[in-house]
Amino acid sequence: MTIRVLVTSFLACGFAIFQSTTLSKLVPSNVFPDIAMMILVTLAMRYGPIPGEFSGFLVGLSIDTISLAPLGFHAFIFVLIGYLSGKLRSYLSSNLILVSIVAITLATLVKYVSAILLSFFFGLNLGLMRYFSLLTIWELLANIVLAPLIFFAIFSIYDSVDRHKEHTIE
Amino acid sequence: MGEHKNGGTRPEALLIIFLIVSILTVVFSVALRERSERGEWNGRIIWGVQRFIGKLTYQVRDLFGTIKRLGEIRQQYEIALDKLSEYQGFERSVIELRRENEELKRQLGYSGSIEYSNTPARIIARDPSNLFSSITIDKGTSDGIKAGATVTAFQDGFFGLLGKIVRVGKKSSQVRPLIDPDHYVAGLLQKSRIQGLVEGLGNEDGELKMSYVHKSAVELINVNDLVVTSGFKSLYQRGIVIGRVKEIRSREYATSLELTISPVINVTRVEYVFVSKNVQ
Numbered sequence: 001m002t003i004r005v006l007v008t009s010f011l012a013c014g015f016a017i018f019q020s021t022t023l024s025k026l027v028p029s030n031v032f033p034d035i036a037m038m039i040l041v042t043l044a045m046r047y048g049p050i051p052g053e054f055s056g057f058l059v060g061l062s063i064d065t066i067s068l069a070p071l072g073f074h075a076f077i078f079v080l081i082g083y084l085s086g087k088l089r090s091y092l093s094s095n096l097i098l099v100s101i102v103a104i105t106l107a108t109l110v111k112y113v114s115a116i117l118l119s120f121f122f123g124l125n126l127g128l129m130r131y132f133s134l135l136t137i138w139e140l141l142a143n144i145v146l147a148p149l150i151f152f153a154i155f156s157i158y159d160s161v162d163r164h165k166e167h168t169i170e
Numbered sequence: 171m172g173e174h175k176n177g178g179t180r181p182e183a184l185l186i187i188f189l190i191v192s193i194l195t196v197v198f199s200v201a202l203r204e205r206s207e208r209g210e211w212n213g214r215i216i217w218g219v220q221r222f223i224g225k226l227t228y229q230v231r232d233l234f235g236t237i238k239r240l241g242e243i244r245q246q247y248e249i250a251l252d253k254l255s256e257y258q259g260f261e262r263s264v265i266e267l268r269r270e271n272e273e274l275k276r277q278l279g280y281s282g283s284i285e286y287s288n289t290p291a292r293i294i295a296r297d298p299s300n301l302f303s304s305i306t307i308d309k310g311t312s313d314g315i316k317a318g319a320t321v322t323a324f325q326d327g328f329f330g331l332l333g334k335i336v337r338v339g340k341k342s343s344q345v346r347p348l349i350d351p352d353h354y355v356a357g358l359l360q361k362s363r364i365q366g367l368v369e370g371l372g373n374e375d376g377e378l379k380m381s382y383v384h385k386s387a388v389e390l391i392n393v394n395d396l397v398v399t400s401g402f403k404s405l406y407q408r409g410i411v412i413g414r415v416k417e418i419r420s421r422e423y424a425t426s427l428e429l430t431i432s433p434v435i436n437v438t439r440v441e442y443v444f445v446s447k448n449v450q
Contacts, residue, residue, distance in 0.1 A: 072191075
């Protein structure tokens with residue numbers, strides 16, 4: 001389990017860097033889907049709130065180091081997302097596409113609401129953060145479109161790893 | 171207290187611990203930042219990976235772009251040849267103007283002692299979370315870059331202000347762009363010489379706001395007037411173009427005007443920047 005959490009966290013960190021370097025050059029509006037957050041939600045929904053919190057803290061801190069945010073800003077947001085996504089674990093038996101869309105929509109909203117609250121409490125000015133403006137909606141839509149794909153891809157990897165482990169135990 | 175009956179950790183207890191740790195980190199980080207911009211930064215591994223992927227992305231894109239551009243370059247070459255013959259005629263008058271300019275400067279007692287050397291750099295990354303507006307460039311302390319240095323860019327015929335360096339690594343640095351709401355510049359209307367404070371609005375259009383402009387100056391300001399850095403009590407050199415006046419707002423209850431400025435440099439379209447090595 002620990003290895004899976006660490007590997008998924010590294011994967012999410014890798015995608016955070018991919019977002020900042022490659023995706024930012026491909027998307028003309030400069031607003032891109034938050035793949036790192038989607039991977040975190042997938043992990044938390046699969047393995048529960050505790051791995052979600054650990055992974056959220058690691059991913060959040062790594063984003064803080066490459067962002068203008070004060071250290072701990074994204075860590076706070078991602079720990080919260082990891083915990084809340086883990087609490088949605090019981091809904092996974094339902095339709096995966098629907099669940100992924102709902103989970104990612106909620107996670108995106110939590111991200112923006114907690115960012116606003118944190119910036120309010122600490123007197124931070126969020127650079128390109130547009131409080132639920134058109135570009136925020138673009139990010140939400142991009143996340144919703146990508147969510148089922150990310151969920152399917154990550155869950156397939158987890159399934160094959162879990163199956164392989166069961167075979168090894170047998 | 172924080173344990174389940176079966177001995178496992180409660181997620182709620184862990185959540186509280188992580189949130190407290192995060193908040194304390196934010197508090198310390200904000201406090202440190204208030205004392206000084208973060209200056210030199212040693213996030214070597216993650217910045218190294220970011221720099222590597224950023225450069226790799228450009229290389230892949232450049233490879234495809236080069237093939238596409240070969241035809242365009244041929245056409246441009248033909249046009250350039252035509253223009254060259256045209257410009258040869260101008261050369262003589264330019265030499266004459268330069269000599270005249272030197273003479274006038276000497277007469278005005280112009281001081282050429284302060285010289286700024288610019289280091290060209292390429293933007294390799296932007297903020298990963300859509301919440302902040304940072305830009306990462308591929309030059310750092312090993313290239314003589316220091317925190318607080320002015321970052322400029324050339325776009326659509328203008329050499330304009332882009333932002334300032336806030337964190338420096340060995341081979342990459344982070345820039346706070348002009349459009350960031352935490353960015354303040356002492357500005358000056360080029361034509362009327364009226365001063366004010368320019369700050370980013372962080373909105374979708376990348377607009378800026380110029381405040382503390384005295385109300386009596388309303389007659390002297392026009393839409394499209396150029397705003398430049400004043401150099402007054404600022405780390406920026408004097409005369410760098412910031413933007414153009416887009417809107418003039420005069421509120422009855424306010425003692426000063428509020429100008430909306432369109433920056434001449436569109437941060438989202440810039441690829442190359444210049445970092446000033448002289449920090450005042």
